[in-house]
Amino acid sequence: MEEQGGNWQDSKTLAKAMLRDRKQRRKLLANLLFGVLLMMILGLWVIDGWLQETLLYFAGWWLACGLLTCGVILFAIYDMLAVIREERDRSSNEENE
Numbered sequence: 857m858e859e860q861g862g863n864w865q866d867s868k869t870l871a872k873a874m875l876r877d878r879k880q881r882r883k884l885l886a887n888l889l890f891g892v893l894l895m896m897i898l899g900l901w902v903i904d905g906w907l908q909e910t911l912l913y914f915a916g917w918w919l920a921c922g923l924l925t926c927g928v929i930l931f932a933i934y935d936m937l938a939v940i941r942e943e944r945d946r947s948s949n950e951e952n953e
Contacts, residue, residue, distance in 0.1 A: 871947055875930050875934075875938070876938075881931075881934075881938065882935070883933050884931070885928065885932060885935060888927065888928045889928055891924060892921065892928055895921045896921060897916075899918065
């Protein structure tokens with residue numbers, strides 16, 4: 857059982873490191889945005905016939921695309937707030953010196 861706890865701690869540490877580094881956040885955001893665009897392209901032109909077969913396929917695909925889009929928007933807002941915080945901290949550190 858300790859192995860699972862260690863993996864969880866490692867995952868949390870990695871996530872914190874990625875979220876605190878602006879360059880890593882921007883890479884992740886770009887990859888997520890690319891995923892959304894790819895899903896939209898696939899849904900509109902590549903698998904449109906398959907999506908027309910049944911309402912369940914159509915609704916499931918576009919629901920997943922919408923949820924991923926909402927995730928990208930939320931992550932972009934997080935990135936914006938993190939940049940504001942970083943710049944505010946940097947300017948207050950410069951004033952203190």
